[in-house]
Amino acid sequence: MPRKHSHPRATRRHRWRHVQASIRDTSILLKEFRSPLLWFSVAIIGGGMLYDFLSRLVNEPVYSLAESIYIVLTSTFLQPPNREFPHHIALQLFHFFMPIVGIIVLAQGLADFGSLLFNRKARNKEWEMAVASTLNKHIILVGLGHLGYRVALKLHEMGETLAIIELNSNADTINEARELGIPVIHDDATRPSVLEAANIGRARAIIMASQNDAMNLQIALKARSLNPKIQVVVRIFDDEFAHALQEQFGFIALSATEMAAPVFAAAAAGVDxxxxxxxxxxxxxxxxxxxxxxxxxxxxxxxxxxxxxxxxxxxxxxxxxxxxxxxxxxxxxxxxxxxxxxxxxxxxxxxxxxxx
Incomplete structure (x- = not known):
């Protein structure tokens, strides 16, 4: 039996990747909610400028434009004013109107943003993609069946950085792989966008370990088109077809008689x-x-x-x-x-x- 090794350096890399993924995931959320934030900013700044103008017009001036904006902002969140309540009806309306603006423009957006930010399990796919986007010179594994899972374990034991794509969301091995700190993207790897989500442009190798020869070949060709320098290891059940793929495309094609997981792992790691x-x-x-x-x-x-x-x-x-x-x-x-x-x-x- 092979000896087991601990990888403290890999553990530190894993923690750093999660920090990077959190930053990236938060930035993506901010982009998704930029419209509510933009309109809220416009409402507060515009409202502050209008409040400043009206306060001078009705002879109840404030000290500065910044204070006017602050008054409008505190009114939006139903906070008491830091000065005497205005006497003119036009200024009084701001204290009643701005909370409505806050509720309409921002409240729903903030509620959704907070829910998605702090409940990443509800956005599991997006989170896994965020983690995968931080990887570099990693190995992408397509298919987490019996062979794929054993290959993932071997690569993990070898200290390799790994991202997995699996279409079957009911695969029992998905949670086990995630417990090892491996990002698992639940999607169809035949779609170029999914391969890009696994950061294929910066990957050094990809393994196709599904039981579908046609799909494995399709993914292999798309992977090579997206990253011409990537090492391709593909599972092919037909021996002659496997050798033909090696000769024609330069793929490492392993047939049904060569299905040892360590061989797949070694080939993907760039070993001759x-x-x-x-x-x-x-x-x-x-x-x-x-x-x-x-x-x-x-x-x-x-x-x-x-x-x-x-x-x-x-x-x-x-x-x-x-x-x-x-x-x-x-x-x-x-x-x-x-x-x-x-x-x-x-x-x-x-x-x-x-x-x-």
Whole structure:
């Protein structure tokens, strides 16, 4: 079983994304309610100017235009005036008329704004989109079925930033994914606007994990058109069709015989990994990786990697020199390239400890 890792840095990123999402969500709400706010401002400022003009006309002047605006504003919210109640009927009418203006123009808008601002669960879709809009160099997962959920878990374990699009609102996995802090957008990923809501322009990879080959291909093509540089990993049940997609479009197309979730996760993370082969019921893949400075096995040996990760290192490349089947005592340095053969779980753990 792979070891579990905590990601305090990922937790901090998650909290910061929620702060950013709150700011963005509030700004969107302010834009939606800009008309009531604009008309209210016009009514208060215009009313203040008219009050100032009338007060001078009837010989009950106030000290300044600012005070006139303040008087109108306090009257709107039924606050007592900070000076003697005016004697002239024209000025008195302001204290009775402005509360009506406030109720008509602003009260309903403020009530709706407050309800939507503090009850984001009622606007779940908009909130998830706001969170997704803060992501950068993330992975988009389309489909949260059995395979999709396992892929999401693997990517989460690898510390990857993830956004999910799922059409079926009754999927039990949606709440479980959200509990991990992953934004889940309930919508149709075949619509370009939905992909844009998941911030596809700044995503580095997208995985299509639904059971519909035609829909997976449709989404893959739209994703590539919206972001030509995005890495596309698509689930295709037909082996020949999968290989044809790889050759024609450069997609990483994994067929029904290659449905291991860690393979999908590794492919989306940008790792050079082959399609798995089954040997006596065990899936094995060959992966190539460059040892990073942060790797847990940097400055260790081949034997350390093989003993602790339960896989085989079949090639070591150092300083432009390749060594096939290196010995257990061969050192591993940052910048070296190794090719390893192992099961999906073992490869996923090795890649995680390499910072991928």
């Amino acid at each position: 990994v082959t399609n798995p082969i089954s040997i006596e019921g065990q899936l094995l893949s060959l992966a190539r990786l460059t040892i990073s400075e942060q790797a847990a096995f940097a400055n260790r040996t081949i034997g350390f990697v093989e003993d602790n990760y339960h896989l085989n290192v079949v090639l070591l490349r150092h300083d432009h020199q390749s060594e096939m089947h290196p010995t257990d005592k061969s050192p591993l340095r940052p910048g070296d390239v190794i090719a390893v053969l192992g099961g999906p779980e073992q490869l996923q753990l090795l890649l995680h400890d390499n910072g991928q």
